[in-house]
C-alpha cells in the first residue's frame with residue numbers, strides 16, 4: 001500500500017490528529033508512517049493505530065506521497081530541517097504537501113527549509129482529540145487549490161477550520177492554541193471554589209465542568225452574545241453580581257486579555 005501520510009513527531013498533537021484521521025477513514029493505517037525518537041511512543045502508536053513507525057525522519061519524508069505533517073516542538077525544527085536538507089526533493093515523482101502545526105514558525109522559514117514545496121501552516125488545539133477542535137490555517141506561496149482541499153479535509157476531521165492571513169497566526173496561537181489550558185484552569189479553579197464553599201470534590205468537579213460545557217453549548221447554539229447571557233444570569237441584588245464584582249476587582253477580564261497577548265508574543269518569539 002502507498003504511504004500517503006507521514007507524521008514527524010508522535011506526541012500529544014500528532015496522536016490527536018492521527019487518531020481522528022484513521023477513525024474517520026481519511027487515511028488507512030497502512031497509508032501512514034510516523035517518526036519519533038521515543039521507542040515507547042513508537043511501540044504505542046504502532047500497536048494502537050497499526051501504522052508504520054520509524055526513528056528516521058528522512059524515511060518519512062521520502063515515503064510520504066501526499067502529506068508530510070510536522071508535529072514536533074518549534075525548538076527542534078532547525079535540527080529536522082538540516083536532517084532533511086540533503087534529500088533531493090525537487091526531482092521526486094510525488095512532492096508532498098508540508099503541513100506544520102509548529103507554534104511561531106513562519107511560512108518563510110518552512111518554505112526555505114523545504115525548497116519550493118507547498119506548505120500550509122496550521123494552528124489546531126487539543127480538543128481536536130475528541131473532534132471538537134478549532135484550527136486556523138494559512139497557505140504558502142507554492143500551494144494549489146488541491147493542497148488547500150487536503151488541509152481542509154484533514155483539519156475538518158478534528159473540528160472547525162478557519163482561514164486567516166499569516167500575520168494573525170500568532171494571535172490564533174495565543175487564543176485558541178493555548179486557550180484549552182486557560183479553560184482547564186478555569187474549570188479547576190471553579191471546582192476549588194466549590195470545595196472552599198463546602199462541596200465534596202467530586203460534585204464540585206462535575207458542577208464546574210458541566211457549567212463550562214453547558215455555557216459554551218448555550219452560546220454556540222443560540223449565538224447569544226456573552227454579555228447578554230451574563231445579564232440573564234445576573235439578578236438585581238443577587239448572587240451572581242456579588243461574584244462578578246469580585247472577579248472584576250481581581251482583574252479577571254484583564255488577566256485573560258493579558259494571557260492571550262503574552263502567549264501571542266511568545267509565539268512571535270518562537271519564530272525568531
Ligand SMILES: NC(=O)C1=CN([C@@H]2O[C@H](COP(=O)(O)OP(=O)(O)OC[C@H]3O[C@@H](n4cnc5c(N)ncnc54)[C@H](O)[C@@H]3O)[C@@H](O)[C@H]2O)C=CC1
Pocket residue numbers: 008009010011012013014035036037038041057071072073074076079080101102103123124125126177
Ligand atoms: N499541545 C498543544 O496544545 C498544541 C501544540 N501545537 C504545536 O504542536 C507541536 C507539538 O506539540 P505537542 O504535541 O504538544 O508536543 P509533544 O512533546 O507532545 O510532541 C512532540 C513529539 O516530537 C517528538 N520529537 C522530539 N524530537 C524529535 C525529532 N528530532 N524528530 C521527530 N520527533 C521528535 C517527541 O518525542 C514528542 O513525542 C508543537 O510545535 C506545538 O507548538 C499546536 C497546537 C496545540
Ligand SMILES: O=C(O)[C@@H]1CCC=N1
Pocket residue numbers: 103173177178
Ligand atoms: O504551548 C505551546 O507552545 C503550544 C502551542 C499552542 C498550544 N501549545
